[in-house]
Amino acid sequence: MKVLYDQPIENNHFLHDYQQGEPSARQLFHYAGDTQGVQDRLRYLDGRSFERRRLKQLLQKYNDSLYYGERAVAALEKLESEEAVIVAGGQQAGMLTGPSMVISKALSVIKLAEKEQKRLGRPVLPLFWIAGEDHDWGEINHVNFPVDGHLDKTRFEGNFLPNVPVSEQPFNAEEAEAFVEEAFSKLRESPFTKELRNEVRVLVHRSVSWSQFFAEMMRWLFKETDLIMMDPQQPEWRELGAPLFKSLLSKPGKINEAVYQGTVERAKAGYGDVGGINFDSGHLFYHINHVRHLLEYSDGVWRSRRTGDVMNTKKLLRESVHSPFLFSTDVVTRPLMQEQMLPVLHFVAGPGEMQYWSLLKPLFEALDLRVPVVQKRMEVHYVTRQVQQAAEKERIPFRELLNLPALKQKLQEVKHAALEVDGKAKAARVMEEMKEAHAALADEWVRQFPSQESFAQENWRRIEKEVGYLGNRLDAEQERTVQVHIQRLELIIGQLYPRREPAERQINILFMLNEFGACLPEQVSAKTDWKSGRQNIILL
Structure with a gap:
């Protein structure tokens, strides 16, 4: 294996300016990605308090439940130190980890944490945030492999519940194994196939949810690293998130005004709209029998966007305190949850995520928080x-x-x-x-x-x-x-x-593992160096 590096030419105006450090783009964030920006962020984190012991307990409990979680559990001992900080990144819980860009993002989190720990001389932990609350089943219920010169989609055909979070979807090991077997049938029989199939089968039968299966796969592929897995859809995490849920319900006008101000500031900086932002949204989901209902706020009333039903405000506020597991965040408020709970130094984002994050500075400030240092993930291109x-x-x-x-x-x-x-x-x-x-x-x-x-x-x-x-x-x-x-x-x-489209956005990593072995991600990790947005060309 040989690795070549390159920096992409950004076609998107905002991403180009952000990567070049242009003030017009950087002003949309609290910190630049340079040495001074990192030091400023560290001083801010050092001035805050976090429930470090509770964080360590919850993360150790989850990672200890994973077959290959030992390294992550050991690394988490550092989290009780007031100096410990986190490099975070995340993704939906895709089937068999989803497209290989998920592996690229995890690799970016690991390499940046390693680099910063060495440079700063303090504990820097890599953490992967599983968006287990996401309910877009159609985005994650399949894998793509190249077959006979075209992409072949293998879709999970088992039981699922519409509009229910991935972490709460029914998980049947036999159905999951049938999906795995169908996926392997699309791959050629190689010297690695039997071992891979057996390993994945073991992880399937250890899992009780699709998000755990995702976490099991990620820890297996990065078992020689400290990568920490976290699923905030677990009830214990939403207990920690209760203050945020209450804040979002208590001042919806202020929240939406802040989101709108973010779009205004981005426009003033010379950048286009970010699609998918609803200014009537409460940016909060309420769960009824596990089904997610996006809450909208207008004319002083909360409603379910799904049904139009009016929601009792006092009841919502009461449940945000006593039953926080009934709530979850959306793409806009998920970063607030992360900032409230974790000492995040850097957040590693994909290009689409960076567009959303460019709107969030006024929203963070509305809740007396600050946006972490945002870094663009690396790309990994496998060249056979x-x-x-x-x-x-x-x-x-x-x-x-x-x-x-x-x-x-x-x-x-x-x-x-x-x-x-x-x-x-x-x-x-x-x-x-x-x-x-x-x-x-x-x-x-x-x-x-x-x-x-x-x-x-x-x-x-x-x-x-x-x-x-x-x-x-x-x-x-x-x-x-x-x-x-x-x-x-x-x-x-x-x-x-x-x-x-780049292969890493479409092809599942299992295709490459079948050709070159399960150790491929660790080999790539050992031979790559972190740089924001870097293109890693892996000559296999």
Whole structure:
């Protein structure tokens, strides 16, 4: 394995400016990602108090329940120290960990924590926040593998409850194992397949929920690291979150005003809207028989967006204190929950998350909190030997493999260069030239035999088809002379950018583990260094 590094050219205006440290983007946050920003954040955390012993107990209890949780449990002993801080990142609990960008994010959390602990000389713990309260089942109920040149989706077909959090979805080990077996059936039999299948089966039968299965998989893949797993959907965590739930219910106008102010400040900085923000939302979910109801607040009344039913405000406030497990946060207020409970130094975000976080500074300030240092996660691109060989033969530098527009342009140039004559265009010109002459002939046919007009029309369709076929055949025969080059370029694009999107956003990591072994994530971790937004090109 060899690792090459590169920094992507950010096409998004905001992300480009943020990564470049432009004041227009950085002013939307409390801290810059430089040395001074980190020191300022540390001073702020050192001035706050956290329920460290309780945090340690809850996290140790959860991680100790995981088959490979021993390293995480040991690392958590440091959390009672007033100097201990956290690097956090998170994701939904996807099937078999979901797309491999989840692994990239966990790797980013681990490497940044390692770097900061060494640099700062104080405990820095890596923590992965499982968004177990999320209920978008369609986003996570499947995995994609490349099969015969295309992406094949394996979907879980077992029992599920609509609009119920992932952590509370029914989990049946036999159904889960059937899904795992179907997924493995899409992979070729390799020297690693049997061991992988057996390991995953063990983790399935240890699990009692989909979020635990996710956590089991993550700790297995990073068992030689200190990565700490956390599922805030557990009732104990929502007890700690009770003060936030009460605050959100007590001052909804102030909360929405702050969210709106965040959009105003972003617009003033010169950046576009962030989709999906509802200014009537209470940014809080209320659970009725496990089903999540987004609470909306307007005209002094709380309502369920799902049903329109009016909610009793006094009852909601009472339950936020005595039954906090009935509430959960949304994408806007989840960061507040994290900030309230944990001493987070850095938050590692994907590009979409960073857009949301750019709105949150006024909201944090409304609750006397501050946004942590936000870092863009690293990317990890796995380049097989097959792709490397194709790139070498086409004289494409390995770093250029991440430039999709350049690859597509090169493919078109190869195809165009093969066409000494544009057969399709030439066939179209021939048809245009023939059209008038054929029309005259057809008119004569109709004059002589009016009852057989359709014969002339069918004759013209046959001519169009045959001339078009000749033009296409001319192009195809010319392309055949450069087909080997086209196949290499299509192989490169197909493996690195299936459906013209980066593979890490689509392909599940199990595909790579089946080819290169379960130790792959740890090998990558050992050979990579942290840098915000860095592209890691893994030459396998």
